[in-house]
Amino acid sequence: MKEPLITLEDVDTLSIKTVREYYLKHVNKGIPKFLSMLCLEGIEVEYSEGMYIYTKCGRKIYDFTGGFSVLNLGHNHPRIMRARRRFNEKKQLEIWKTFLSPYLAALSRNVAAVSPGDLNYVFLCNSGAEANEGALKIAEKYQGTGKSKIIYTDLSFHGKTHATMSVSSCEPSRKYFKLLDNCVSVPYGDWQAFEQVIKKSLSENSVENDFIAIILEAVHAEGVVRPPAGYLQNVRRLCDEYNILMIVDEVLCGFGRTGKMFSFEHEDIIPDIVTVAKSLGGGKASVGAYIAREGIYNRAYGRLQDSMIHSSTFSGLGEECYTAIEAINVLVEEGLVKNSMDMGEYFLAKLNDLKDRHEGIVEDVRGVGLLLCIELRRPADRLVTLFEHLSTSIRDFSDGFLTGIIVSLMVHKYNILVTPGPHEKRVIMIIPPLIVNRREIDYFIASIDELFSMNTASMVKAYSSLKVRNMLS
Numbered sequence: 498m499k500e501p502l503i504t505l506e507d508v509d510t511l512s513i514k515t516v517r518e519y520y521l522k523h524v525n526k527g528i529p530k531f532l533s534m535l536c537l538e539g540i541e542v543e544y545s546e547g548m549y550i551y552t553k554c555g556r557k558i559y560d561f562t563g564g565f566s567v568l569n570l571g572h573n574h575p576r577i578m579r580a581r582r583r584f585n586e587k588k589q590l591e592i593w594k595t596f597l598s599p600y601l602a603a604l605s606r607n608v609a610a611v612s613p614g615d616l617n618y619v620f621l622c623n624s625g626a627e628a629n630e631g632a633l634k635i636a637e638k639y640q641g642t643g644k645s646k647i648i649y650t651d652l653s654f655h656g657k658t659h660a661t662m663s664v665s666s667c668e669p670s671r672k673y674f675k676l677l678d679n680c681v682s683v684p685y686g687d688w689q690a691f692e693q694v695i696k697k698s699l700s701e702n703s704v705e706n707d708f709i710a711i712i713l714e715a716v717h718a719e720g721v722v723r724p725p726a727g728y729l730q731n732v733r734r735l736c737d738e739y740n741i742l743m744i745v746d747e748v749l750c751g752f753g754r755t756g757k758m759f760s761f762e763h764e765d766i767i768p769d770i771v772t773v774a775k776s777l778g779g780g781k782a783s784v785g786a787y788i789a790r791e792g793i794y795n796r797a798y799g800r801l802q803d804s805m806i807h808s809s810t811f812s813g814l815g816e817e818c819y820t821a822i823e824a825i826n827v828l829v830e831e832g833l834v835k836n837s838m839d840m841g842e843y844f845l846a847k848l849n850d851l852k853d854r855h856e857g858i859v860e861d862v863r864g865v866g867l868l869l870c871i872e873l874r875r876p877a878d879r880l881v882t883l884f885e886h887l888s889t890s891i892r893d894f895s896d897g898f899l900t901g902i903i904v905s906l907m908v909h910k911y912n913i914l915v916t917p918g919p920h921e922k923r924v925i926m927i928i929p930p931l932i933v934n935r936r937e938i939d940y941f942i943a944s945i946d947e948l949f950s951m952n953t954a955s956m957v958k959a960y961s962s963l964k965v966r967n968m969l970s
């Protein structure tokens with residue numbers, strides 16, 4: 498052993514300096530650097546509950562990131578905590594590969610129960626990317642070997658595994674990897690372009706088009722882009738007409754985020770395969786899933802010899818399923834889908850007023866349910882040049898530097914946590930837990946209103962002194 502092991506007792510008292518050092522030595526040098534640009538690397542978290550993160554120095558931070566939609570029920574929901582305790586007190590069996598699991602069966606049944614139509618078959622996994630991988634595989638198996646191509650859109654993120662990256666146009670790191678060569682991109686929101694691609698394929702192949710499936714989000718989560726009305730219905734119609742499966746990625750939007758159980762329900766359609774993850778585990782368990790229509794699942798994997806074609810070791814762990822069963826019950830019993838719709842409308846109206854008051858800084862605001870964002874205007878060129886002289890880390894920020902400054906000031910001046918869009922640099926994402934109330938939204942709006950009332954130079958000054966203070970501490 499190179500060094501003595503750290504014990505659980507040690508972990509509980511690790512200083513933030515040591516944590517940072519371990520990141521640099523053993524995790525990834527870029528992560529502390531990125532967090533340092535946002536002035537977040539020095540924050541020491543004590544615990545989290547509901548809408549709030551409590552720090553060791555006594556601050557109470559409003560979490561408007563909602564763990565990027567993992568925390569739809571809020572942090573450490575008491576019923577989720579109780580469910581996990583109960584499972585462990587009973588010393589329940591965790592791995593059920595050799596017996597029939599009541600937990601896996603009940604969770605699959607509950608996921609089917611909240612899914613419309615004949616979306617009845619559920620494969621459980623551990624992440625969004627895995628759910629999408631599984632969906633692409635079942636689609637291919639269903640179609641047989643005659644067809645070879647997958648269609649995706651030019652506004653998409655479906656994960657960072659090889660296959661999911663191949664259908665994720667928003668993922669900038671794609672350029673470093675050899676992608677699947679059977680993927681074809683079409684413009685998001687443009688069903689006529691989709692139809693043209695099908696017709697072109699038909700003219701080349703004469704009998705059948707070459708497309709297995711189209712994968713898309715019903716609302717492009719990052720940047721909150723809603724396709725024109727009728728888009729999903731037309732895609733559905735074309736899929737039916739030309740025997741192409743429709744896969745809808747609900748990894749971020751599923752389970753109430755957009756004010757409906759699933760975001761595709763904003764239009765009256767039923768996809769062939771739906772993928773979910775994030776909040777399915779109630780903010781505690783890493784559970785993802787794909788949900789397939791009955792006929793599709795059975796044709797692909799219904800025979801005994803095909804039943805294990807797609808599986809994984811951690812699929813359907815006992816405690817993960819038990820937690821997710823409770824998560825769906827809490828979501829339904831607490832009426833959180835409706836709260837998402839009501840609070841989302843309230844929030845968006847307030848954001849629109851904010852935009853009117855601060856046209857110089859806000860380019861646009863968008864929202865569907867409690868998936869909201871503020872898009873900032875591109876900063877004046879003169880200011881960008883000024884920043885480039887100030888600091889290399891800010892230069893790295895390039896287009897997103899103002900976003901970074903706003904995120905930093907929101908947390909340090911107002912105790913409000915928001916996040917920049919992972920790929921959309923001028924977008925501030927607002928994704929609170931679905932338990933958020935009017936008072937918390939009002940506080941958010943009053944705070945960002947005050948911040949936007951500062952001119953950009955004052956924001957830069959405030960940010961610079963924050964950076965200096967952080968460097969000295």
Ligand code: PLP
Nearest residue numbers: 624625626654655656746748749
């Ligand atoms: N699909 C969407 C819409 C997402 O937002 C994400 C992650 O943010 C994924 C897929 C990938 O999920 P995971 O990070 O769990 O692999």
